[in-house]
Structure formats: structure tokens, C-alpha cells
Amino acid sequence: MSQALLTVEKLSVDYHRNEGGIIQAVKGLSFSVQPGEVVAIVGGSGSGKSTTAGALVGLLSRQAVIRSGAIHFNGQALEQASQRQWRQLRGLEIGFVPQDPALAFNPIQTIGKQLLEAYTLHGVPKKIAATRLPALLADVGLTDSTRVLASYPHQLSGGMRQRVLLAMAMCHHPQLMIADEPTSALDVSMQKQVLDTLARVVVSKGIALLLITHDLNMALERADRILVMHEGHLIEDTAAHQLRQSRHAYTQRLLAASPAFLQVPFRATPLNWQPLLSAQQLHKRFALPDGSHFTAVAGVSFPVFRGGTTSLVGESGSGKSTTVRMLLGLETADGGTVQFDGTEYSGLAQFQRPEFRRRVQVVYQNPYASLNPKMTLAQIITEPLRAFRIGNKHSQRQRALELLQAVELAETLLDVRPTALSGGQRQRVAIARALAIAPELLILDEPVSALDVAVQAQILQLLARLQREQGLTYLFISHDLAVVRQISDYVVIMQQGKIAEQGKVAEIFSAPQAEYTRQLLENIPRLTAEPSRVNG
Structure with missing residues (x-):
């Protein structure tokens, strides 16, 4: 096995509450990631997986403190790295996709301006960066680059904003990509497209990918190795195809709760199939910055029983x-009607x-x-x-x-x-x-x-x-x-x-x-x- 790209040794992270007291979010966590490897960290709410992601990119909150342990990336110790060191690493050598696309953008700047900033921050000339933006967006499934680049964040859907974040993280082809819930806002088709894109980059560029996710099905399908966290502890570190043989009670609960594992019959609700709400031929167009119009909804009709x-x-x-x-x-609506209870x-x-x-x-x-x-x-x-x-x-x-x-x-x-x-x-x-x-x-x-x-x-x-x-x-x-x-x-x-x-x-x-x-x-x-x- 080659030398690990990322090594975490006995990492513990605490949160100091404003009203006093300490929450131990991560407790003695140890794992490694090899070059080109896809590792998924899976766990429930409060398991410590997002805190781990924050520690690995130097973005812990002010209340969080690394109490003990070590983080090594390419042999460089990062647990006490300065903000200057992190600014040199983030984006260039370590790409990061944050969880919430609604909070990750500047609401008063266009997507194009923010993408350009991500490119030029590490020395790429502005003119060269501008020519690369359409291809970068196409890699994550955004083919209408002219409209996307001219839009403000609120003018894009949550899934589109998430894909722009992925494009930002990928623009410099970092050695390690850390993605915190990168597909939680995406439908299955776009999830597949984005994950396929990440997979191709992993193989073609030889980068490593650390997925932080609550989607166990996605982790099982996409990762080489799965780490399961529970209440700050690492309770599983195993090859993805072996996880279903786990005897740990918490892992079994995760497997049992996953909808794709449920072989339940279709619902048999005794309905009289009378609509309470109904939409009839709804239409909606939006004006674009260039003066043209975009049709968002065209002739939509359906009942809500x-x-x-x-x-x-x-x-x-x-x-x-x-x-x-x-x-x-x-x-x-530009056309159509909505009826509620007649x-x-x-x-x-x-x-x-x-x-x-x-x-x-x-x-x-x-x-x-x-x-x-x-x-x-x-x-x-x-x-x-x-x-x-x-x-x-x-x-x-x-x-x-x-x-x-x-x-x-x-x-x-x-x-x-x-x-x-x-x-x-x-x-x-x-x-x-x-x-x-x-x-x-x-x-x-x-x-x-x-x-x-x-x-x-x-x-x-x-x-x-x-x-x-x-x-x-x-x-x-x-x-x-x-x-x-x-x-x-x-x-x-x-x-x-x-x-x-x-x-x-x-x-x-x-x-x-x-x-x-x-x-x-x-x-x-x-x-x-x-x-x-x-x-x-």
C-alpha cells in the first residue's frame, strides 16, 4: 500500500457552550485515506461526521477546539495550522464542498463572479479562468452556462447551487476532495451525474475523495471503504462490500432504516380519491437578465387527494x-387556476x-x-x-x-x-x-x-x-x-x-x-x- 495522503490519529474535538460546559463531538478518531481512494463517513445526526470534515479543512466554528490528536496531509501536520496555511491548501490541494448551498454563496454577487474568484484566488489569470467556466459547469451538469453565470444565487434551485459548489471545489483538481453531503439536494438523475463526474476525476487525476453523507445507499454503491461514526466514536472501518455483514447493532439499525432496504408493500390508504387541492394548466415564465424569458412551468395539472x-x-x-x-x-401564475376544496x-x-x-x-x-x-x-x-x-x-x-x-x-x-x-x-x-x-x-x-x-x-x-x-x-x-x-x-x-x-x-x-x-x-x-x- 502506498503512503497515505491523509492520516488522522486519535483526533478529539470539543465544543465549548456559551452557557458553560463542553460537548465532546469527536472522540479519538483514527483513519487514513490513500491516493485515489474513495472513503465515505456515514453516521446519524450528532455523530461527529461534519465536525470531522470541518477539522480536516480548518473550518471549525469558534466554539470548537481540537483537544488532542493529529492530522497529516501529504506529511504536513495540520491540526494546529494557521489560517494562512489553510488558505494555501484549501481549493488548491484540498477541495471542499460544504453541506448547505443556500449559505455558501454571497447573495449579492453573480455566480460567474464567484466562480472567477475561486479560479483566480490561486493565481490563474482572469481571462484564462473566464474561458474555462462553461466547461467546468458542464462537468457538473449545468449546460446553460450563460444563464447560470449571469444569475444570482437566489435565482438558481438548490440542486443547481450545489452543482456550482462542486464546480468550485474541482476547478484546481486538488489531491483530496472532501464533500460534506454533496448530493443531499439533488434528484437521483443529477446525483448519478455528479457522482459519476467525481468518480471520473478520481480516476483520471488520481485524487482521493472523502464523502461525508447520511445516504447509506450512495456510500455502499460509490465508496471503496466506509467509516461509520456514532456519538463521536468510529465504530466501523471496513470495505464497502463487507458492511452488510457487520454485527454492530448501530450499523444494523442504519441498514434496516434505509428505504432501499425496505421491501414494504405499497400503501393501501382507504381513499375516496376526491381532490382537496387541484392545479389546472399552471404556467409561469421568468424574465432573464438579457431580456429574454425562461419558462419554468408549462401547463401543469394534477390533484392532491x-x-x-x-x-x-x-x-x-x-x-x-x-x-x-x-x-x-x-x-x-401567468395562466391556469388553483382550487382548494372547490x-x-x-x-x-x-x-x-x-x-x-x-x-x-x-x-x-x-x-x-x-x-x-x-x-x-x-x-x-x-x-x-x-x-x-x-x-x-x-x-x-x-x-x-x-x-x-x-x-x-x-x-x-x-x-x-x-x-x-x-x-x-x-x-x-x-x-x-x-x-x-x-x-x-x-x-x-x-x-x-x-x-x-x-x-x-x-x-x-x-x-x-x-x-x-x-x-x-x-x-x-x-x-x-x-x-x-x-x-x-x-x-x-x-x-x-x-x-x-x-x-x-x-x-x-x-x-x-x-x-x-x-x-x-x-x-x-x-x-x-x-x-x-x-x-x-
């Missing part, structure tokens, strides 16, 4: 987010929609961004009650206690802030807040994509129980087809602003009619005997 779960599926840029914004009245709402002004606002609530994708960190859980959960002037302080607090119990959180958490909670706990709070005013329809926008598989399974079970007990209707937006299969009654597939196919879940997954749907199903990560390093 009362008491069931309708899933809206599509790749990044398919138009599903724009469609949902039109359903909520947050975006004005009443047309699409033509009403915001102030004319109080009943609709009370009966429809939203649970957002990122539990870390959707909760105000300065508010207690009691204040967060009762916010809709105060907005609609329902009850008094005492009854509102009682309602918050009831909702904490409904989402299986301890009542003792009522007066704590979300910063003290894990991602799964925060998402439960977001669900409790959405239920506060007893809505009939919940729009769930990628509610489990930011969660590890074990917590993901818990949230899906919670949503199923709440639906049974309260007769809720769900519109579930997702790019994860394994989850969609598990939770849906009806599935709508979007492609390039149009409906590619829609139907009952068993029809879509067992006998898809559209070639696009068949391709999506084929791209779901499979449990192969050997890792899939290069495709095509």
Missing part, C-alpha cells in the same frame, strides 16, 4: 418548487386568503434554517396561533405542550431554543408548528432530505401516524424515490416544467409509461457487490 399523500417528484430545475409557490400564492384561490389577493392560510401549512426542507434560533420552542410552535389570534397565552402554551407530545418530544424542551436540538428534533418542532392551527393540508418540502436514514425513518413514521390520527392531507415534494415509494398514494413526475407522468404509486413504480420515469427508477442507487467507481 383528500386524506392521502400526493408526491411531487422532479429533478433540480424541473419546476416543482415554482409550482408549489403558485399553489401557495407566493408566486403569481373554491378557486389563484385569483385572490393575499389579504383575501385568511381561510386558505389557516387550512394549509408548510414544513420546509432545512430544519436548521426554518426555525428562529432566538426563540424558544414554545414561541416557535405558538407563532401561528398568535398570527391568527387564537387563544390566550395560557391556552397557547397548553397547545404547544400537546403538540410536543404529538411529535414525540419531551415537554421539558418547551423553553429551550432550537440550537440545543438535533436535526431530527428540529424537524419535529417544524411539524408541530405547522399543526398548531389544525390545518387540513400540509405541504412537505423535502422534509427528510437533510436527515440521516435512522432519523428519516422516524420522521416518516411520525408523519404516517399523524395522518392516520388527524386525517391530514399531504403534498410531499421530494427527489428521493425510495422515500416517495414508501409514503405515497399518488405520484406526479415533473420534467422541464411539464408533467411527464402521474398516477397511483403502484402504477408509477411497477409499470411506468414514460421513458423519463423509467430512467429515474433505474438511477436509484443499487446495492452492488462492488463499488461503482466509474460509469460510462
Whole structure:
């Protein structure tokens, strides 16, 4: 075996709380990465995997301290490296893809300007860098480079922003790439394309890749070796194809919770198939900086059936987010109508929609961004009650206690802030807040994509129980087809602003009619005997 490119020896990282006390996030972690090797670190929320990534690129928070241990990259000690040393390494020799694309960009600069900065920071002349940008974007599946480069971050979908981050990290062909949840915002087709691109770079350039992920299926398919972390400890370090033989209880729980491992039958919800919400021929165009127009949604029609779960599926840029914004009245449709419980709402002004606002609530994708960190859980959960002037302080607090119990959180958490909670706990709070005013329809926008598989399974079970007990209707937006299969009654597939196919879940997954749907199903990560390093 060649000399390791990266070696971590007995690394321990602590967080010092502002209110006092210490959290031991990483405890005596040791592993190595060889040149050209793909290693995946897998673990649940709070396992220490993202803290490990931060330590390996010198981007730990101010509260974090490396208590002990060593980090060596190419023989160079990095555990006490200065910021000057890190600036010389990051981007040039160590590429890093952060987890949250919404927070990684400067919102007032175009994508083109920020990509140029990443290129020129390490000495590439501006003119040469500018000529390389279209090819760099094409490598990560962004072929409309003119529009992307002229756009601001908020004008791109989450998946498109994630691909730009990948392009930034790859621009100097570093020796080691560290990717923290690089595909969590991507549909299966784009996930495959991005991972194939990374795989080709690994082979052609001889770089090493360290994947930080909660997607066990992806890790099993793509990695040579898998490290499993739990509560700061490394509990597995094994070849990917041997992980399923693990006898460790926590690893077995991860394997059992992964949707692709579940051979569950399709849902058999007793529906009367009456629509609570329906979209009819929705259209939406957006003006581009050059004066032209981009059609985001073209003639979209589908029902959301009362008491069931309708899933809206599509790749990044398919138009599903724009469609949902039109359903909520947050975006004005250029054509078409939206009906809720037999009443047309699409033509009403915001102030004319109080009943609709009370009966429809939203649970957002990122539990870390959707909760105000300065508010207690009691204040967060009762916010809709105060907005609609329902009850008094005492009854509102009682309602918050009831909702904490409904989402299986301890009542003792009522007066704590979300910063003290894990991602799964925060998402439960977001669900409790959405239920506060007893809505009939919940729009769930990628509610489990930011969660590890074990917590993901818990949230899906919670949503199923709440639906049974309260007769809720769900519109579930997702790019994860394994989850969609598990939770849906009806599935709508979007492609390039149009409906590619829609139907009952068993029809879509067992006998898809559209070639696009068949391709999506084929791209779901499979449990192969050997890792899939290069495709095509």
C-alpha cells in the first residue's frame, strides 16, 4: 500500500457552550485515506461526521477546539495550522464542498463572479479562468452556462447551487476532495451525474475523495471503504462490500432504516380519491437578465387527494418548487387556476386568503434554517396561533405542550431554543408548528432530505401516524424515490416544467409509461457487490 495522503490519529474535538460546559463531538478518531481512494463517513445526526470534515479543512466554528490528536496531509501536520496555511491548501490541494448551498454563496454577487474568484484566488489569470467556466459547469451538469453565470444565487434551485459548489471545489483538481453531503439536494438523475463526474476525476487525476453523507445507499454503491461514526466514536472501518455483514447493532439499525432496504408493500390508504387541492394548466415564465424569458412551468395539472399523500417528484430545475409557490400564492401564475376544496384561490389577493392560510401549512426542507434560533420552542410552535389570534397565552402554551407530545418530544424542551436540538428534533418542532392551527393540508418540502436514514425513518413514521390520527392531507415534494415509494398514494413526475407522468404509486413504480420515469427508477442507487467507481 502506498503512503497515505491523509492520516488522522486519535483526533478529539470539543465544543465549548456559551452557557458553560463542553460537548465532546469527536472522540479519538483514527483513519487514513490513500491516493485515489474513495472513503465515505456515514453516521446519524450528532455523530461527529461534519465536525470531522470541518477539522480536516480548518473550518471549525469558534466554539470548537481540537483537544488532542493529529492530522497529516501529504506529511504536513495540520491540526494546529494557521489560517494562512489553510488558505494555501484549501481549493488548491484540498477541495471542499460544504453541506448547505443556500449559505455558501454571497447573495449579492453573480455566480460567474464567484466562480472567477475561486479560479483566480490561486493565481490563474482572469481571462484564462473566464474561458474555462462553461466547461467546468458542464462537468457538473449545468449546460446553460450563460444563464447560470449571469444569475444570482437566489435565482438558481438548490440542486443547481450545489452543482456550482462542486464546480468550485474541482476547478484546481486538488489531491483530496472532501464533500460534506454533496448530493443531499439533488434528484437521483443529477446525483448519478455528479457522482459519476467525481468518480471520473478520481480516476483520471488520481485524487482521493472523502464523502461525508447520511445516504447509506450512495456510500455502499460509490465508496471503496466506509467509516461509520456514532456519538463521536468510529465504530466501523471496513470495505464497502463487507458492511452488510457487520454485527454492530448501530450499523444494523442504519441498514434496516434505509428505504432501499425496505421491501414494504405499497400503501393501501382507504381513499375516496376526491381532490382537496387541484392545479389546472399552471404556467409561469421568468424574465432573464438579457431580456429574454425562461419558462419554468408549462401547463401543469394534477390533484392532491383528500386524506392521502400526493408526491411531487422532479429533478433540480424541473419546476416543482415554482409550482408549489403558485399553489401557495407566493408566486403569481401567468395562466391556469388553483382550487382548494372547490373554491378557486389563484385569483385572490393575499389579504383575501385568511381561510386558505389557516387550512394549509408548510414544513420546509432545512430544519436548521426554518426555525428562529432566538426563540424558544414554545414561541416557535405558538407563532401561528398568535398570527391568527387564537387563544390566550395560557391556552397557547397548553397547545404547544400537546403538540410536543404529538411529535414525540419531551415537554421539558418547551423553553429551550432550537440550537440545543438535533436535526431530527428540529424537524419535529417544524411539524408541530405547522399543526398548531389544525390545518387540513400540509405541504412537505423535502422534509427528510437533510436527515440521516435512522432519523428519516422516524420522521416518516411520525408523519404516517399523524395522518392516520388527524386525517391530514399531504403534498410531499421530494427527489428521493425510495422515500416517495414508501409514503405515497399518488405520484406526479415533473420534467422541464411539464408533467411527464402521474398516477397511483403502484402504477408509477411497477409499470411506468414514460421513458423519463423509467430512467429515474433505474438511477436509484443499487446495492452492488462492488463499488461503482466509474460509469460510462
